[in-house]
Amino acid sequence: MLVLAIDTSTPAVTAGIVAVDQAELTTRGDRVTVDARAHGELITPHALAAAETAGVTLRELDAIVCGVGPGPFTGLRAGMATAAALSHALGIPAYPVCSLDAIAADVVKTDNPFLVLTDARRREVYWAAYDAAGARVDGPNVQRPAEVETTVRVAAGDGALLYAEAVGVTPIEPRFPSPAGLVSAARAALLSGAAPEPLTPLYLRRPDAVEPTGRKRVTAP
């Protein structure tokens, strides 16, 4: 089946066309730009460019896979709104994947467990822990780097580069989710033929908003 994968949960604006079946997973075309302020501008043009490279039209797609974060709110929503609208307009299912799982899927597996850390801004990281086989065993969480309690010593994701010292990890590749990683993380759901879970963003934080307490006086009491 032919899948469009998109992710805007990190500073990378990622789109790719991936062919997937029980045996194989092949990236047919992708377009990635690292620019934290251009998610809304670039994600749809990137999806089109990836399709062009793959030599397909969007009408030929069978499904969409979308990273649902965790990710800083505004950029994350650009990709998710795009995935939701493409799914509606093309009449194809959209499958959510945890963006950290997509990064984990691309980690070269050794005999050791690993973490995935991404930049949550405000001096915090989104993180999850994976076993040696790449199955998520903790997270996703959002915390200050120094508060990440773990005995695991290697971490993928751009947060690992930013906070290597604070968390006490050695950074490993990759930094961002790739189309192949996204589809790989959604593979079981894609091939099961089951209806996808809803596209619900993993915000992990509540909106910043304070309820007013009483009314402000304009005259001195």
Next chain:
Amino acid sequence: MSRIIMGIESSCDETGVGLVRLSDDGTVELLADEVASSVDQHARFGGVVPEVASRAHLEAMVPTAERAFATAGLKLSDVDAIAVTAGPGLAGALLVGVSAAKAYATALDVPLYGVNHLAGHIAVDTLQHGPLPSLVLALLVSGGHTQLLRVDDIASKITELGSTVDDAAGEAYDKVARVLDLPYPGGPPIDKAAREGNPSAIAFPRGMTGPRDAKFDFSFSGLKTAVARWVEKTERGGAEVPVNDVAASFQEAVADVLTAKAVRAAKDQGIGTLVISGGVAANSRLSSLAAERCAAAGIELRVPRPRLCTDNGAMIAALGAHVVAADRPVAPLDFSANPALPVDVISL
């Protein structure tokens, strides 16, 4: 051959999807106008919380579009062009609608237009009252804007004559409602209380009406403070606050300034038609006073029905239809939403 235009709005706290039919003779017919509002989620904060609104937009976007197509009895493949609010508005909120609109336009392979929310408030009137005359004065009043606009051509030429220098009229309503312990948003409860009150009970100030003030600008911050002072003074004196009289007197001050300046601008510019739109246009005193003063001045008054005045997708579809009919340029797929889009940029 008529064309179907889809309009998407997400500039504040309403997720709107509208569908209209643009006929060859330029008339625009409303087919669907679906809105999902997050207003209840903002009530306890006393104002729109941008992050809460943006989250609600993402959740509501596709379901709202689905409802619009079901209401209109149309298929997505029937759409000939898409218009989306490119600004002004809340950045994170705009981004959701713009991202979805780009995806819809790309998937359906139809042209996309990034259009101005404020112009949409004027264009929506054509859905109810037919084509606009060649020159119109528009008074936009809502929680986010208070402006007097000269509209030479709804698709290509709008000029701002004046705007608020501080609070929007609707914002003043929200703040005064808080002072009076009335719920948010403040427009409807103040209007309701005002109907039972005496509009000349308290002489609240008329902002920006002095001889040296800008002729067509507005200010509501002083009025809001005057109301708060008056209420606090009354409370301090141990008397019960006459909520209905305060509401009526406040509302009278707002309606008086808005209509006086609008009529003056119309005369000044030689304009024979006034359109009042935006959420506050539904206010009973504003519309009755405007009707009275327009009739006296020989000005035709057009006020869209309340459902069309508040933020919705139909207004964006309507503006999109006029922009399509005028053969305006299509927006590039990588355009950015602009939270501060100036009113003279009707489409990108």
